[in-house]
Amino acid sequence: MTAPVQIIGSYVSPYVRKVLVCLDLKGIAYKIDPIIPFMGDDRFAQVSPLRRIPVFQDSRVTLTDSSVICQYLEDSQPEPAFYPRDIVDRARARWLEEFADTRMGDVFIWRLFNQVVINPRVWGEKTDAAILEQTLEHDLPDVLNHLETQLPAAGFLFGEISIADVSIACFFRNASFARYTVDAGRWPRTAGFVERVLALPSFERLKRFEDKMIRTPIPKHREVLAELGAPLLEETYGTTTPRRGVMRS
Amino acid sequence: MTAPVQIIGSYVSPYVRKVLVCLDLKGIAYKIDPIIPFMGDDRFAQVSPLRRIPVFQDSRVTLTDSSVICQYLEDSQPEPAFYPRDIVDRARARWLEEFADTRMGDVFIWRLFNQVVINPRVWGEKTDAAILEQTLEHDLPDVLNHLETQLPAAGFLFGEISIADVSIACFFRNASFARYTVDAGRWPRTAGFVERVLALPSFERLKRFEDKMIRTPIPKHREVLAELGAPLLEETYGTTTPRRGVMRS
Numbered sequence: 496m497t498a499p500v501q502i503i504g505s506y507v508s509p510y511v512r513k514v515l516v517c518l519d520l521k522g523i524a525y526k527i528d529p530i531i532p533f534m535g536d537d538r539f540a541q542v543s544p545l546r547r548i549p550v551f552q553d554s555r556v557t558l559t560d561s562s563v564i565c566q567y568l569e570d571s572q573p574e575p576a577f578y579p580r581d582i583v584d585r586a587r588a589r590w591l592e593e594f595a596d597t598r599m600g601d602v603f604i605w606r607l608f609n610q611v612v613i614n615p616r617v618w619g620e621k622t623d624a625a626i627l628e629q630t631l632e633h634d635l636p637d638v639l640n641h642l643e644t645q646l647p648a649a650g651f652l653f654g655e656i657s658i659a660d661v662s663i664a665c666f667f668r669n670a671s672f673a674r675y676t677v678d679a680g681r682w683p684r685t686a687g688f689v690e691r692v693l694a695l696p697s698f699e700r701l702k703r704f705e706d707k708m709i710r711t712p713i714p715k716h717r718e719v720l721a722e723l724g725a726p727l728l729e730e731t732y733g734t735t736t737p738r739r740g741v742m743r744s
Numbered sequence: 745m746t747a748p749v750q751i752i753g754s755y756v757s758p759y760v761r762k763v764l765v766c767l768d769l770k771g772i773a774y775k776i777d778p779i780i781p782f783m784g785d786d787r788f789a790q791v792s793p794l795r796r797i798p799v800f801q802d803s804r805v806t807l808t809d810s811s812v813i814c815q816y817l818e819d820s821q822p823e824p825a826f827y828p829r830d831i832v833d834r835a836r837a838r839w840l841e842e843f844a845d846t847r848m849g850d851v852f853i854w855r856l857f858n859q860v861v862i863n864p865r866v867w868g869e870k871t872d873a874a875i876l877e878q879t880l881e882h883d884l885p886d887v888l889n890h891l892e893t894q895l896p897a898a899g900f901l902f903g904e905i906s907i908a909d910v911s912i913a914c915f916f917r918n919a920s921f922a923r924y925t926v927d928a929g930r931w932p933r934t935a936g937f938v939e940r941v942l943a944l945p946s947f948e949r950l951k952r953f954e955d956k957m958i959r960t961p962i963p964k965h966r967e968v969l970a971e972l973g974a975p976l977l978e979e980t981y982g983t984t985t986p987r988r989g990v991m992r993s
Contacts, residue, residue, distance in 0.1 A: 544890055545847055556832045560842045567835040583805045586816040593809045598794055641793055 500525040503539065503732050504548030505716070506704045506725075507531070507672070509604065509665035510561040510596070511549040516661050517565045519697040521572050526726050529708070529716055530733035533617055539732035550732075562592060565658055577661075579653040588659035591645065591652065595662040602638050603666040606630040611673035617713070617737050635675070639682045646688040656695065664692035672709050749774040752788065752981050753797030754965070755953045755974075756780070756921070758853065758914035759810040759845070760798040765910050766814045768946035770821050775975050778957070778965055779982035782866055788981035799981075811841060814907055826910075828902040837908035840894065840901065844911040851887050852915040855879040860922035866962070866986050884924070888931045895937040905944065913941035921958050 500518065502525050504511040518525050530539070532548045543550045543559045550557065551564040558564050569577050579585045610627045614620040642663065646652065651660045667677070667689045679686035692698065704725050711719045714735060721727055749767065751774050753760035767774050779788070781797045792799045792808045799806065800813040807813050818826050828834045859876045863869040891912065895901065900909045916926070916938045928935035941947065953974050960968045963984060970976055 545843070556835055558835055558839055560839055563835055563838045563842060566838060567831065570831045570834065582816065582819045585819060586805055586807055586812055589812045589815060590807055590809055593812060594794070 499553070501552040501728055502527045503530060503535075503542070503550035503552075503728075505529050505531045505708065506701060506720075507669070507708050508548050509600070509669050510547075512665045512668060512698075512701060512705075513561045513658075513661055514549050514551065514564050514568075515701060516665070516695075516697045517568055517577055517658070519700060520575060520577060520656065521568060523568070523572065524726075526728040528728040528731050528733070529704075529720055529725070530731060531617070531713060533737040534713065534733045534735070535738075536732055536734040542732070562589075562596060576655070577658050579655075579657055581653075584653045588653055588657050591659040592662040594641075595659075595666060599638055599663070599666040602630060602634040603670055606634060607673050607675060608669045612709075631675075639677065639685055642685045642688075643682045646684045648684055648687070651692070656692070660688075660692050664689055664698070668693065668698075668705065672705075748802070750777070750801040750977055751775070752777045752779060752784075752791070752799040752801075752977075754778050754780045754957065755950060755969075756918070756957050757797050758849070758918050759796075761914045761917060761947075761950060761954075762810045762907075762910055763798050763800065763813050763817075764950060765914070765944075765946045766817055766826055766907070768949060769824060769826060769905065770817060772817070772821065773975075775977040777977040777980050777982070778953075778969055778974070779980060780866070780962060782986040783962065783982045783984070784987075785981055785983040791981070811838075811845060825904070826907050828904075828906055830902075833902045837902055837906050840908040841911040843890075844908075844915060848887055848912070848915040851879060851883040852919055855883060856922050856924060857918045861958070880924075888926065888934055891934045891937075892931045895933045897933055897936070900941070905941070909937075909941050913938055913947070917942065917947075917954065921954075 500523055502511065502514065504527075506512070506515075506527075506529055508531075515525075515527075530548070532539075532543075532546050535543070535546055539550075540546060542552070542557050545559065547559045549561060549564065550559050551567070556567070558567060565577060579588050606626060607630050610622045610630070614622060651657065653659065670676070677686040677689060704720060704723060707719055707723060708716055717727065717731065749772055751760065751763060751767075753776075755761070755764075755776075755778055757780075764774075764776075779797070781788075781792075781795050784792070784795055788799075789795060791801070791806050794808065796808045798810060798813065799808050800816070805816070807816060814826060828837050855875060856879050859871045859879070863871060895912075900906065902908065919925070926935040926938060953969060953972060956968055956972060957965055966976065966980065
């Protein structure tokens, strides 16, 4: 890295979490403007045309999309490696990341987390019981059935921790914010894997910020994070009025 | 590459097209099973859990997701390069690919192409005039306004042709299948760029297959492609009954 790294985006987002874990694993310091994307101002729209978080900035480039950011971090600072060395394993890891970011994103974020957390707290809307039931009874089990065939009984997917493990585990933090935990009787590999990955120090260091944000009204986020000693960026791209718009990984 | 490459997926898909152009630029031969994803059988669901096309197979790995496939091709056979050498340019190219695959995918495929081509021909449903109008009047202009600020007045985005140029241009082929062309008075850079990229031999070699498929009933696709001398895979993962399901890039 050639300059201080800045991240725009809330600790609550799984895509922000992926990038923060990658930065931590590589030992790269950063400052963060922890906004939720619905609350981005016009400058935010300029740096993130699709109003996505996280946004990454260093002295050379501004990037959105967590996958593009992590690959750039790997290209810029290859050690410690965050992608498998073997070409075939690397492709499989990228596919598992894509599976997590799109399919798990749809189910864990746009259905479960959206219904249980975002709708009531950001928009003041009631949880849609039919969507929630479909998610809990069908969509989440479908994803977990698939993961159960992919995940290892011990250790990580490709030996060392990689983008694949981190991408998948990030969504289970948001599941827990919506009070969903994996049934270890039904999906033992997945339950064990998630526990192992989320116990890594790079995840652990974020938990007190995340847990507090889930219990804090949005307008108070910065103030409370400052009290907790989060590495806040001084300027903010946030506003006080939620705004609907395009926003994905 | 260590073995003959097999591609599953229709010539009509922008994501299949991206991979076929990449293979052509790298001089890698392939066989193709040109199914549309709605017509994939149970074996297709096994190789592509999200029922996406293209599926890529060689002796070492089976992959879905066009971005993962192209990056694997680059890792396996780095020359000629399909990604910029400079780390910052490479990150920007990956972001433009992501913008194309998700935002242009939404607008060009899931709204425009879906309404004009897929709904009537695959499902026997009428075009939704309100969605089509919103797409033509607002969504497509929004995308083109953004592209107009990103694309070069001459040549390609990063000197040599790269993943970014190809990813963007692929969607304009599908726009033309839906009889939409860029207004060169309003978006001159975009119109010129699209014309330059689509004139490359790697795109030109696919056009007779694509143009014919757009005019051929789906059950006749294989037969007509065989007559045209397409490099067909002998086996097929296709069935004759369309089936709705998850399917993205």
